[in-house]
Amino acid sequence: MRKPGRKKSGKSASIYDVAREAGVSVFTVSAVVNHKSHVREKLRKRVEKAIRALNYRPNLIARSLANQRTHTIGMIVPDIANPFFPMVVRGAEDAAQRHGYNLLLCNSDDSLDKEETAIELLLAKRVDGILLTKAGGDFRPGIRQMIKQVDVPIVLVMRTYPKLTKDAVITDDYQGAYDAVCHLARSGRRRIGLIGGPRKVSNALARWQGFHDALKASGLPLDPELVIEGDYRMESGYRAGHALLSHQPDGIYVANHLMTVGLLKAAEEMGLSCPEDFGLISFDDYPWLGVFRPRLTTVELPKRELGIEAAELLIRRISGDVSKVAVMKLQPELRVRESCGFARHAGRGKNRAVDGVEAGENLIRDLQ
Amino acid sequence: MRKPGRKKSGKSASIYDVAREAGVSVFTVSAVVNHKSHVREKLRKRVEKAIRALNYRPNLIARSLANQRTHTIGMIVPDIANPFFPMVVRGAEDAAQRHGYNLLLCNSDDSLDKEETAIELLLAKRVDGILLTKAGGDFRPGIRQMIKQVDVPIVLVMRTYPKLTKDAVITDDYQGAYDAVCHLARSGRRRIGLIGGPRKVSNALARWQGFHDALKASGLPLDPELVIEGDYRMESGYRAGHALLSHQPDGIYVANHLMTVGLLKAAEEMGLSCPEDFGLISFDDYPWLGVFRPRLTTVELPKRELGIEAAELLIRRISGDVSKVAVMKLQPELRVRESCGFARHAGRGKNRAVDGVEAGENLIRDLQ
DNA sequence: TTGTAGGCGTTATCAA
DNA sequence: TTGATAACGCCTACAA
Numbered sequence: 219m220r221k222p223g224r225k226k227s228g229k230s231a232s233i234y235d236v237a238r239e240a241g242v243s244v245f246t247v248s249a250v251v252n253h254k255s256h257v258r259e260k261l262r263k264r265v266e267k268a269i270r271a272l273n274y275r276p277n278l279i280a281r282s283l284a285n286q287r288t289h290t291i292g293m294i295v296p297d298i299a300n301p302f303f304p305m306v307v308r309g310a311e312d313a314a315q316r317h318g319y320n321l322l323l324c325n326s327d328d329s330l331d332k333e334e335t336a337i338e339l340l341l342a343k344r345v346d347g348i349l350l351t352k353a354g355g356d357f358r359p360g361i362r363q364m365i366k367q368v369d370v371p372i373v374l375v376m377r378t379y380p381k382l383t384k385d386a387v388i389t390d391d392y393q394g395a396y397d398a399v400c401h402l403a404r405s406g407r408r409r410i411g412l413i414g415g416p417r418k419v420s421n422a423l424a425r426w427q428g429f430h431d432a433l434k435a436s437g438l439p440l441d442p443e444l445v446i447e448g449d450y451r452m453e454s455g456y457r458a459g460h461a462l463l464s465h466q467p468d469g470i471y472v473a474n475h476l477m478t479v480g481l482l483k484a485a486e487e488m489g490l491s492c493p494e495d496f497g498l499i500s501f502d503d504y505p506w507l508g509v510f511r512p513r514l515t516t517v518e519l520p521k522r523e524l525g526i527e528a529a530e531l532l533i534r535r536i537s538g539d540v541s542k543v544a545v546m547k548l549q550p551e552l553r554v555r556e557s558c559g560f561a562r563h564a565g566r567g568k569n570r571a572v573d574g575v576e577a578g579e580n581l582i583r584d585l586q
Numbered sequence: 587m588r589k590p591g592r593k594k595s596g597k598s599a600s601i602y603d604v605a606r607e608a609g610v611s612v613f614t615v616s617a618v619v620n621h622k623s624h625v626r627e628k629l630r631k632r633v634e635k636a637i638r639a640l641n642y643r644p645n646l647i648a649r650s651l652a653n654q655r656t657h658t659i660g661m662i663v664p665d666i667a668n669p670f671f672p673m674v675v676r677g678a679e680d681a682a683q684r685h686g687y688n689l690l691l692c693n694s695d696d697s698l699d700k701e702e703t704a705i706e707l708l709l710a711k712r713v714d715g716i717l718l719t720k721a722g723g724d725f726r727p728g729i730r731q732m733i734k735q736v737d738v739p740i741v742l743v744m745r746t747y748p749k750l751t752k753d754a755v756i757t758d759d760y761q762g763a764y765d766a767v768c769h770l771a772r773s774g775r776r777r778i779g780l781i782g783g784p785r786k787v788s789n790a791l792a793r794w795q796g797f798h799d800a801l802k803a804s805g806l807p808l809d810p811e812l813v814i815e816g817d818y819r820m821e822s823g824y825r826a827g828h829a830l831l832s833h834q835p836d837g838i839y840v841a842n843h844l845m846t847v848g849l850l851k852a853a854e855e856m857g858l859s860c861p862e863d864f865g866l867i868s869f870d871d872y873p874w875l876g877v878f879r880p881r882l883t884t885v886e887l888p889k890r891e892l893g894i895e896a897a898e899l900l901i902r903r904i905s906g907d908v909s910k911v912a913v914m915k916l917q918p919e920l921r922v923r924e925s926c927g928f929a930r931h932a933g934r935g936k937n938r939a940v941d942g943v944e945a946g947e948n949l950i951r952d953l954q
Numbered sequence: 955t956t957g958t959a960g961g962c963g964t965t966a967t968c969a970a
Numbered sequence: 971t972t973g974a975t976a977a978c979g980c981c982t983a984c985a986a
Contacts, residue, residue, distance in 0.1 A: 230735060230736050232978090232979055232980085233979065233980060233981095234979080242956080242957085243956065243957045243958075244957090244958095244979095244980080244981090245956065245957060245958080245981085245982080246955090246956060246957080248980070248981060248982085249955095249956085252981085254981095254982095255955075255956085256955070257955075257956085258955065258956090261955085261956085273731075273732065273735065275706070275709065275710050275732075276710065276979085276980075277651075277710070277712060277978085277979050277980070278710045278711045278712065278980095279647060279650050279651050279656065279711065279712045279978090279979080279980090280651055280962090280978070280979035280980040280981090281979080281980055281981075282647050282962095282980090283645075283647050283648055283651050283961095283962050283963070283964090283978090283979080283980070283981095284961080284962055284979080284980045284981045284982085285962085285980080285981070286962075288647065290690070290711075297676065298666070298672045298675055298676050298679070299672045299673050299676040300672075301669060301672070303672070304666045304667045304668075304669070304671070304672045305667050307666055307691070308665065308666050308667040308693065311666070311691065311692070311693055312693075320690055320691075320692070320707065320711070321690065321691050322658070322688055322689065322690055322691075323675070323679065323688075323689050323690075323691045324679070324688070325676065325679055325680075338643070339688065341643065342643050342644065342645070342646045343646045343647065343658075343688070344645060344646065344647045363641075364641065364643075367598060367641065368598050452873055475874075476873075479873055479874045479877055482877035482878075483876065483877050486877065505820055505844075505847055506843075506847045506874075508851065509847055509850035509851050509854065510850075510874075510878030510879060510880070511878060511879045511880075512878070512879075600962090600963055600964090601963065601964065601965095602963080610972080610973085611972065611973045611974070612963090612964085612965090612973085612974090613965090613966085613972065613973060613974080614971090614972065614973080616964070616965065616966090617971095617972085620965085622965095623971075623972085624971065625971075625972085626971065626972090629971085629972085644963080644964075645962085645963050645964070646964095647962090647963080647964090648962070648963030648964040648965090648978090649963075649964050649965075650964085650978095651962090651963080651964070651965095651978050651979065651980090652963080652964040652965040652966080652977080652978055653964080653965065653978085654978075
């Protein structure tokens, strides 16, 4: 039998302390706390009083051990400091919160090693599920086996990785890139270059293909000199910018925002400016892009929805939903501003109006 | 006595399974896993083999229950989607990681309710410590008492709140604001306005005071019409901008980046531009500010260091460091670009050079 | 409706 | 050096 012993003064009260204080059994206390079973009014009052008196709070660690559920989900992103991810994480956190879950956050820096370390840790901490933006490259077999073994649900975010799971919430990157490049072409650009993401990750590849097909559909040639692979970081955009601009493209599509910043720095150093010397369109939109120049034309991805949908799908899986694999593909949105010189090249006169409306709309939405 | 029973096929192996497999006691297994006590070579080998065979991973939840330590720290920020915080969180996560801790992330939206809910949850989940960017306003007494009772270390980030704890890692906001406003004055601005943060939070107040004292030191008047309180969000900067600009200030200091974006939108709607119609300086610097126009002159805060130092202080406390309260104040850094029209107003001719050097330096540093 | 006692997977104290 | 066994704090059959 268990000997609870007197409550030590310094520590916080346990369910036993409450039971003793109320003169009931731990079962009764547990039942009251969890609103289970039916406890007679009188006892319930007594228990509630004892709970208040001792300022009792259930120890969720102990509960997790007993329940085999932590109500915690792990989330692994490449880098929370990349401005793309905060909104995704925020969406996920909000959804998680609503369902009584918390987020354990890890950064992988797109490194397989860090990613695997993070996964092992999350599994050891017995998270109920994992949201993963997969780094490029394959897991070691050991890690895959381990994941199968513990049978924890995983939902992929932004990037697919079918070897692990088909459940994923992504954006239509092919379409986004396709639209972007077509827009450049419509704006009159003929020598269109690309600064793409790492081909090892699925969404970067999709964007490459969208770029490729859009060129073809627009009847434009693909000049290998105008195609450079980056890694989604600013530094790579900067280097790629120097390399690319020396070949004098008149239009550039950049696969994410950080690389765009790098490119613009390179352009400045080379004395080139946008949209005069080259048209520019990039992925990811942010509120501040509406107020600075050059006004970037971008393809916005629904970051917050991405996080929300991923978390909700994951939580459904955790709750035992075994319906067929769900890959949810959210639609991107072209936000036309000035960096392609759309109006100028296409011969329209309402340049300012187009921009005014678009930028205004975006900001209003962002301000909400 | 405990009856372990055969390992159920689906579940992952426990320490008992390993013990049985190796023909030793759980103590031995535990000793091997934790490199404690001295286990004879031969037994150790056997245990290690069994561990591999069963693919055993210690259950950290159970360990936490036994140890009374979770190796998890809770971090509460107003909003991870506010671009100021990702870098702080990243710094904290890196430091935590290095010491074997993980981060449970919560957003408070600067709401007392959400903040208290988050704290209760973190305490219930028995985090070893908390990093808190305090929302404005006082905790209910109950919450303070509860925190005292469980005696969990808390380190404040960015904002002090002495009623709770003196341990804090902050920036020298007074100095930063002071420098900013002095710079505006040096640039020849005479009617200087302020869009400040919510006076309820410590750092906003410090920035107000810096503004105030800098005006006085510069021999400039403080016009109440030119002083507006915002809440650090974009929307408030937008509204404040409309109100403020109608009074025709020739210089504006804005207490954070999001409000600056709002202000710029308002300015655009009113047909005013910076630095021609008004000089502008704001807090928080970001890599992209170096490539867009107007080139914002800002006061950068060492975001990453903030997170790192806070996490390390917290972990020291967790580890039993009881040395006297530590409020660490990190120094901000003025980054002169063009938005104050410094060179123009001050009559210097090296405008481009100044900007070029500064922006270049910043970007190089950011690119690293 | 309520109480008893065993189990969740570790660690840690005592003996052996 | 090792092995039993009692915590850790909660949940939950099974009994009463």
